[in-house]
Amino acid sequence: MKSELISNLSVDCVVFGYDIITKSLNVLLIKRYLESEDKKDVLVNDYVLTGYHVFEDETLDKAAERVLKELTGLNNLYKKQFKAFGDPDRLTNPKDLIWIESQKFNLRTITIAYYFLLKTEDVEVTDNASKAKWFPVDDLPELGFDHKQIIKEAYEDLKIKCLAEPIIFELLPDKFTINEVQDAYQSILGIEIDNRNFRRKLINKKYIIPLDEKQVGVSKKPAQLYMFSKDVYDKIFQKNYLISI
Amino acid sequence: MKSELISNLSVDCVVFGYDIITKSLNVLLIKRYLESEDKKDVLVNDYVLTGYHVFEDETLDKAAERVLKELTGLNNLYKKQFKAFGDPDRLTNPKDLIWIESQKFNLRTITIAYYFLLKTEDVEVTDNASKAKWFPVDDLPELGFDHKQIIKEAYEDLKIKCLAEPIIFELLPDKFTINEVQDAYQSILGIEIDNRNFRRKLINKKYIIPLDEKQVGVSKKPAQLYMFSKDVYDKIFQKNYLISI
DNA sequence: AAAAATAAACGTAATAATGACGTTTAATAA
DNA sequence: TTATTAAACGTCATTATTACGTTTATTTTT
Numbered sequence: 423m424k425s426e427l428i429s430n431l432s433v434d435c436v437v438f439g440y441d442i443i444t445k446s447l448n449v450l451l452i453k454r455y456l457e458s459e460d461k462k463d464v465l466v467n468d469y470v471l472t473g474y475h476v477f478e479d480e481t482l483d484k485a486a487e488r489v490l491k492e493l494t495g496l497n498n499l500y501k502k503q504f505k506a507f508g509d510p511d512r513l514t515n516p517k518d519l520i521w522i523e524s525q526k527f528n529l530r531t532i533t534i535a536y537y538f539l540l541k542t543e544d545v546e547v548t549d550n551a552s553k554a555k556w557f558p559v560d561d562l563p564e565l566g567f568d569h570k571q572i573i574k575e576a577y578e579d580l581k582i583k584c585l586a587e588p589i590i591f592e593l594l595p596d597k598f599t600i601n602e603v604q605d606a607y608q609s610i611l612g613i614e615i616d617n618r619n620f621r622r623k624l625i626n627k628k629y630i631i632p633l634d635e636k637q638v639g640v641s642k643k644p645a646q647l648y649m650f651s652k653d654v655y656d657k658i659f660q661k662n663y664l665i666s667i
Numbered sequence: 668m669k670s671e672l673i674s675n676l677s678v679d680c681v682v683f684g685y686d687i688i689t690k691s692l693n694v695l696l697i698k699r700y701l702e703s704e705d706k707k708d709v710l711v712n713d714y715v716l717t718g719y720h721v722f723e724d725e726t727l728d729k730a731a732e733r734v735l736k737e738l739t740g741l742n743n744l745y746k747k748q749f750k751a752f753g754d755p756d757r758l759t760n761p762k763d764l765i766w767i768e769s770q771k772f773n774l775r776t777i778t779i780a781y782y783f784l785l786k787t788e789d790v791e792v793t794d795n796a797s798k799a800k801w802f803p804v805d806d807l808p809e810l811g812f813d814h815k816q817i818i819k820e821a822y823e824d825l826k827i828k829c830l831a832e833p834i835i836f837e838l839l840p841d842k843f844t845i846n847e848v849q850d851a852y853q854s855i856l857g858i859e860i861d862n863r864n865f866r867r868k869l870i871n872k873k874y875i876i877p878l879d880e881k882q883v884g885v886s887k888k889p890a891q892l893y894m895f896s897k898d899v900y901d902k903i904f905q906k907n908y909l910i911s912i
Numbered sequence: 913a914a915a916a917a918t919a920a921a922c923g924t925a926a927t928a929a930t931g932a933c934g935t936t937t938a939a940t941a942a
Numbered sequence: 943t944t945a946t947t948a949a950a951c952g953t954c955a956t957t958a959t960t961a962c963g964t965t966t967a968t969t970t971t972t
Contacts, residue, residue, distance in 0.1 A: 426720040431674045431753065431777060475671035478775075481754045506751040506779045508676065509726045530723075532676055532777065534751045586831055588912045601920080613908050619960065621921075626958095627912075642919045643968040663858050666911055667833040667872075846949080864931065866950075871929095887948045888939040 429508065429532040433486045434473035434569070436535065436576040437494065439542035439556060440593035445605045447593075448542055448556040449573055450493065454566045468564040471572060472554070473533060486536040493554055500539040500592040504579045507572060508532035537576040539592035584610055588629075591650040597633060599645035600624055629654035674753065674777040678731045679718035679814070681780065681821040682739065684787035684801060685838035690850045692838075693787055693801040694818055695738065699811045713809040716817060717799070718778060731781040738799055745784040745837040749824045752817060753777035782821040784837035829855055833874075836895040842878060844890035845869055874899035 437450035451469035472493045476485040482503065491497060508530060547555055557563060559577055562570065583589055590606050591598075600621050608615055624630050629651045637644035682695035696714035717738045721730040727748065736742060753775060792800055802808060804822055807815065828834055835851050836843075849865050852858070869875050874896045882889035 427676045427723050427725075428774070429674050429676045429777070431672045431775070476753075478672050479755050480672070482751060503750060505748060506727060508721075508779070510724050529673070530676075532674070534753070582831070585908065585910055586827070586912070590912075599920090607910060611908060616961075617920090618922080618962080623958085640919090641969060642917085643921085643966080645920060663830065663856060664911065665830055665852060666909065667831070667835075844949090861931070861933085862949090863933080863951080868929085885948090886940060887946085888937080888950085890949060 427530055429530045431476045432473050432531060432533045433476060433482060433489055434471045434507075434533045434535045434572060435486055435489050435493070436471055436537040436573055437490065437540065437545075438537055438559070438576070438580065438593070439540050439545060440606055440610070441542040441556070442595065442598075442602055442605075444558075445609045446558045447560075447577075447610050449559050449562065450545065450547075450554050451557055451563070451565070452493075452554050468566045469555075469557070469562075469569075470566040471569045476534075482534050486534070490538055494540070494545045496540065496544065500589060501536055502579070502583075503534060503536050505535050505572075505575055506532060507535055507568060533572075535572050535576065537580065539580075539589060541593060541595055543595070581611055588650060588652075588655055597635065597647040597649055599637060599647060601645060624648075628658060672775055674775045676721045677718050677776060677778045678721060678727060678734055679716045679752075679778045679780045679817060680731055680734050680738070681716055681782040681818055682735065682785065682790075683782055683804070683821070683825065683838070684785050684790060685851055685855070686787040686801070687840065687843075687847055687850075689803075690854045691803045692805075692822075692855050694804050694807065695790065695792075695799050696802055696808070696810070697738075697799050713811045714800075714802070714807075714814075715811040716814045721779075727779050731779070735783055739785070739790045741785065741789065745834060746781055747783075747824070747828075748779060748781050750780050750817075750820055751777060752780055752813060778817075780817050780821065782825060784825075784834060786838060786840055788840070826856055833895060833897075833900055842880065842892040842894055844882060844892060846890060869893075873903060 439448045439450060440446075441448055450472070452472055454468050454470045472489055474485070474489050476482060480488070483501070486501065486503070487497070490499065490501075510530065542556060545554070545556075547553065559573065562573065565573070580589075584607070590603060590610070593610075594602060594606060601617070603624060604615055604617060604620050607613070607620075625632075631649050631651050631654075633647045633649055635647045637647065684693045684695060685691075686693055695717070697717055699713050699715045717734055719730070719734050719737075721727060725733070728746070731746065731748070732742070735744065735746075755775065787801060790799070790801075792798065804818065807818065810818070825834075829852070835848060835855070838855075839847060839851060845866050846862070848869060849860055849862060852865075853860055870877075876894050876896050876899075878892045878894055880892045882892065
């Protein structure tokens with residue numbers, strides 16, 4: 423008879439931050455440590471996503487939020503559980519064998535992967551050996567485990583969601599210019615958009631609200647600032663089923 | 668120190684079938700058995716999704732496909748892993764406590780939930796006590812565990828995907844009429860669509876291909892049959908980023 | 913203080929898509 | 943042969959999109 427699987431449960435967080443200056447979508451990564459023979463922490467020359475085991479009395483969502491809070495100090499970010507990873511080749515450690523009622527079980531590590539959206543500027547990054555660091559999503563360093571794959575799938579999901587929902591505003595400051603929105607779309611989706619058409623389209627949306635403010639500290643004509651109203655968006659969306667196949 | 672979580676891993680399958688006659692989206696469910704004191708199987712008066720433990724050497728996807736194959740005999744259906752469910756209150760059984768290196772662990776059951784799409788007609792259902800049965804998604808019976816919630820979330824995900832991708836054709840026969848597509852959308856999304864506009868829109872799509880065939884055995888004017896070409900759709904989609912916020 | 917430079921903002925015309933309807937056609941049933 | 947009915951076609955006003963050109967407001971340079 424085949425063995426049923428007992429697994430070690432963790433969450434991994436893909437933290438996406440958009441940098442309005444460099445116009446790049448970044449991922450927050452930490453250096454990986456491994457436990458050595460003599461129990462000292464040894465630095466490995468690659469990076470990993472932040473993740474941790476789920477505690478006994480914790481929901482998956484809470485575990486992801488806890489991990490994120492420890493990493494960034496932030497709460498209440500846009501969060502999406504996008505996929506579970508748990509293929510047999512994820513088995514990490516030969517010590518991960520357990521016995522239950524004299525039966526042997528392999529202990530596979532299942533991770534429930536989340537992604538979070540924020541503004542790069544909201545996370546203070548000090549480039550110490552042990553601390554988190556931003557990397558452009560299209561120029562990642564060496565990554566441990568299957569984390570490159572996890573990031574890839576998170577990014578795919580994000581792109582699709584960007585096209586269908588106004589989550590771009592989770593990545594932008596509360597007050598933004600039209601061109602900043604365009605740049606964000608272009609960077610994330612890897613496409614070119616006509617500025618004049620994009621501008622008209624966005625300005626005509628009821629939920630894109632012009633403010634009585636302009637950019638300050640720019641060395642050319644300062645642009646009009648806008649905000650996104652989720653309330654207005656939700657009201658409009660309710661009656662707007664659009665089959666776009 | 669808080670206990671890390673060790674979990675029992677399973678997959679649950681939400682099998683959606685669309686019935687072209689009753690115009691209803693159905694879910695395939697089985698009666699639930701519980702193990703009684705004297706080890707005989709005892710029937711419980713509710714239904715559950717099909718699901719099973721993941722085996723030691725199995726990927727999550729393979730496990731879901733295996734469960735589906737055992738239930739329906741079918742392969743190669745549209746499949747989506749849509750969410751992991753594993754909150755602490757899912758803990759089912761007091762016997763689910765294990766010891767590893769003299770540490771006690773609670774054994775929570777994590778389930779990776781998938782949904783599959785097929786035509787109701789493709790699954791022969793015999794209404795025996797132990798066999799699978801179709802239920803309309805908006806008229807479900809009593810359900811065990813958190814399976815009502817799982818179905819609800821699968822349905823929400825399906826609705827959103829229906830609006831963005833041509834997965835409706837996974838639920839329809841290979842040869843279909845325009846009105847059958849409209850009925851499917853109306854039933855699944857719970858909306859009314861103008862037939863004349865819908866017809867025009869669909870017929871104009873390059874990937875909706877008219878066949879040299881009409882309906883047979885209908886008692887009114889027989890309708891033109893069409894097919895969906897995934898190849899053509901994929902080619903068109905590649906250059907068609909549409910930001911529809 | 914005027915001129916050059918430049919990003920922001922506005923404009924237009926052709927085409928395509930959508931929404932809200934009315935009408936005709938091809939088949940079966942009476 | 944006629945009535946019935948679902949399928950299929952047509953129209954018109956409105957809105958959205960595409961593909962461009964032009965003007966404006968501000969800073970920097972001369």
